[in-house]
Amino acid sequence: MIGTGILKGLAETARNFFLSYVSKDRLTTVQYPEQRLPQIEAARNFPFLVYDGAEWDAGMRCVACQICEKECPPKCIFIEKSKDKKPDAVGKPQFYPARFDIDISVCMSCQICVEVCPFDAIKMDVEFDLPTDDRFAGLMLDRHKLSKSNEYYHEIHPTEATAVDTALDAERAKAAAAKAAAAAPKPASPAATAASAASTPKPTEGESK
Amino acid sequence: MIVAAVNAGSVDQVFVLAKHALLARTPDALQPLASAIISIIPLLVVFPSLFAITTVLERKGLGRMQNRLGPNRVGPFGLLQPAADGIKALIKEDVVPAAADQLVHFFAPVIFVAAAFVAYAVLPIGRNMVIVNLNAGVLFFFAVGSVVELSVFMAGWSSRSKYSLLGAMRAIAQMISYEVPLVLASVPAIMQAGSLSTVDIVNAQAGYTGIWPHWYLFTPWGIVGFGLFLIAATAESNRSPFDLPEGESEIIAGYFIEYSGFKFALFFLAEYLGMFATSALGITLFLGGWSAPLGISLFTVVPSYIWFFAKLLGFICFFIWIRGTLPRLRMDQLMGFAWKFILPMALLNIFVTGLWRFLPASPLNSIRWIVCAAVLAAPCVVLSMSLKQKKKLLIRTYHFAE
Numbered sequence: 001m002i003g004t005g006i007l008k009g010l011a012e013t014a015r016n017f018f019l020s021y022v023s024k025d026r027l028t029t030v031q032y033p034e035q036r037l038p039q040i041e042a043a044r045n046f047p048f049l050v051y052d053g054a055e056w057d058a059g060m061r062c063v064a065c066q067i068c069e070k071e072c073p074p075k076c077i078f079i080e081k082s083k084d085k086k087p088d089a090v091g092k093p094q095f096y097p098a099r100f101d102i103d104i105s106v107c108m109s110c111q112i113c114v115e116v117c118p119f120d121a122i123k124m125d126v127e128f129d130l131p132t133d134d135r136f137a138g139l140m141l142d143r144h145k146l147s148k149s150n151e152y153y154h155e156i157h158p159t160e161a162t163a164v165d166t167a168l169d170a171e172r173a174k175a176a177a178a179k180a181a182a183a184a185p186k187p188a189s190p191a192a193t194a195a196s197a198a199s200t201p202k203p204t205e206g207e208s209k
Numbered sequence: 210m211i212v213a214a215v216n217a218g219s220v221d222q223v224f225v226l227a228k229h230a231l232l233a234r235t236p237d238a239l240q241p242l243a244s245a246i247i248s249i250i251p252l253l254v255v256f257p258s259l260f261a262i263t264t265v266l267e268r269k270g271l272g273r274m275q276n277r278l279g280p281n282r283v284g285p286f287g288l289l290q291p292a293a294d295g296i297k298a299l300i301k302e303d304v305v306p307a308a309a310d311q312l313v314h315f316f317a318p319v320i321f322v323a324a325a326f327v328a329y330a331v332l333p334i335g336r337n338m339v340i341v342n343l344n345a346g347v348l349f350f351f352a353v354g355s356v357v358e359l360s361v362f363m364a365g366w367s368s369r370s371k372y373s374l375l376g377a378m379r380a381i382a383q384m385i386s387y388e389v390p391l392v393l394a395s396v397p398a399i400m401q402a403g404s405l406s407t408v409d410i411v412n413a414q415a416g417y418t419g420i421w422p423h424w425y426l427f428t429p430w431g432i433v434g435f436g437l438f439l440i441a442a443t444a445e446s447n448r449s450p451f452d453l454p455e456g457e458s459e460i461i462a463g464y465f466i467e468y469s470g471f472k473f474a475l476f477f478l479a480e481y482l483g484m485f486a487t488s489a490l491g492i493t494l495f496l497g498g499w500s501a502p503l504g505i506s507l508f509t510v511v512p513s514y515i516w517f518f519a520k521l522l523g524f525i526c527f528f529i530w531i532r533g534t535l536p537r538l539r540m541d542q543l544m545g546f547a548w549k550f551i552l553p554m555a556l557l558n559i560f561v562t563g564l565w566r567f568l569p570a571s572p573l574n575s576i577r578w579i580v581c582a583a584v585l586a587a588p589c590v591v592l593s594m595s596l597k598q599k600k601k602l603l604i605r606t607y608h609f610a611e
Contacts (some may be wrong), residue, residue: 005462012534016276020276
């Protein structure tokens with residue numbers, strides 16, 4: 001008979017209408033600025049630079065190797081390598097980025113920079129509310145804005161950060177042991193030091209994900 | 210308009226008395242003009258406010274039907290949302306296409322709104338509360354309503370955009386198709402009242418038998434006529450499920466796609482005003498206009514205009530409910546429904562009204578009821594059965610693809 005389907009539909013919408021005032025679980029809306037859903041661990045949006053220790057300037061893991069800059073598909077990373085070297089977190093002199101800019105209006109969140117970084121220096125952030133009234137300068141993040149502590153990394157991606165830390169510690173212990181072994185018999189030749197520095201690259205990429 | 214039955218102490222007549230008091234203070238020469246202005250100004254205030262209330266009601270109601278919250282940011286419970294929308298519409302850029310016919314493009318929304326307002330002139334919104342009691346009021350209403358089609362085509366044509374022109378063609382095809390059943394569905398009420406004047410039609414329904422009102426809804430032809438009127442009114446005011454001319458999800462806004470800012474808001478205003486006006490005509494023709502639904506003193510002391518607006522709000526809520534429920538029709542379904550189902554039923558309904566009129570009422574009212582209901586129900590069932598699509602849906606095979 002004509003119209004029975006319409007009546008069924010009307011009953012359904014009426015039920016939704018009244019029950020949405022009674023039962024709270026029907027309303028799935030999250031009142032965004034006040035309420036936020038807990039972050040999913042696999043969430044990611046834009047890259048940030050990890051530093052060890054307390055000071056972002058001193059503890060930056062990035063050694064300005066520029067691999068991420070070359071690999072970045074939309075070319076949103078700009079790096080200027082330093083002329084001098086500074087001691088890194090473990091005290092070894094390293095180059096550092098004199099400038100490290102990411103234009104997040106260009107970034108496509110592909111995570112390729114993270115995949116290629118041999119030093120675990122660049123990771124994906126989860127902060128998404130980055131509104132600005134200046135769409136050019138406000139979305140161009142410099143190295144100071146990009147730097148976030150290893151503790152922050154642990155906070156947003158605990159599993160991944162622990163895996164990275166384990167790998168890094170193992171790597172550093174191996175390097176220290178090799179250095180000690182090299183130092184014990186005879187004074188290390190400059191060539192050997194360079195070789196050990198070049199072998200530092202890095203962990204097992206698979207487990208950091 | 211001035212009726213002897215004005216009860217001086219009654220709240221019901223407070224607006225009528227206020228108008229007379231104001232008119233008494235104006236010089237004689239200015240009285241016709243003053244009378245018109247005093248009648249029109251409340252109309253220009255009340256119905257756009259009702260439009261504002263309806264937009265927020267609609268958005269909240271639809272939200273709840275979809276288990277959402279709806280607008281809740283501006284003001285308490287989001288009730289000031291229409292104000293925010295209005296300010297937004299006013300400060301937006303008014304884009305006019307370079308190739309558009311500037312004059313016609315400008316006048317289309319203006320004429321649309323004006324035509325929507327003029328229709329209110331003949332609608333009695335309370336006892337003795339009608340701007341002009343034309344003796345061809347219903348005819349006037351439909352005549353003015355057809356101006357809407359003109360302004361729709363002005364909007365579509367003057368934009369000089371193929372999309373808006375196509376949208377206008379669709380809108381006009383729909384509006385004309387449904388104008389016919391709309392008029393035919395209201396003919397029975399006119400036949401029964403014996404008058405085209407809206408005031409006379411309401412007065413004919415204002416009595417009570419016991420506590421039951423003499424509304425035309427409570428007759429077999431009244432139920433059918435009201436249903437057909439409701440469907441045709443939904444289509445005429447481009448409401449869901451007949452909102453093909455401006456289906457938001459497919460063709461953005463149809464004929465007014467090239468409008469922005471406040472002109473766009475004017476189209477919206479006019480659509481809603483048109484919906485209110487057709488609803489008000491439905492109330493006038495079938496639901497007894499401003500008369501109370503039961504003849505008991507508790508109901509009849511309530512002022513007539515409150516009953517009118519309560520019924521109008523009922524209509525609005527029903528339209529929102531329908532919009533939240535039904536999916537949009539296809540163009541061929543829309544046309545087929547108008548010409549193959551609604552039109553024959555409306556014509557049959559006119560015949561049944563004549564039958565009702567000439568069958569004896571006093572001894573055998575129930576027999577008259579049954580005869581008329583049967584004459585209406587049988588073709589309705591037959592038509593709805595025969596119009597059901599018997600097409601079998603099969604998996605499509607591509608003979609030449611392999």
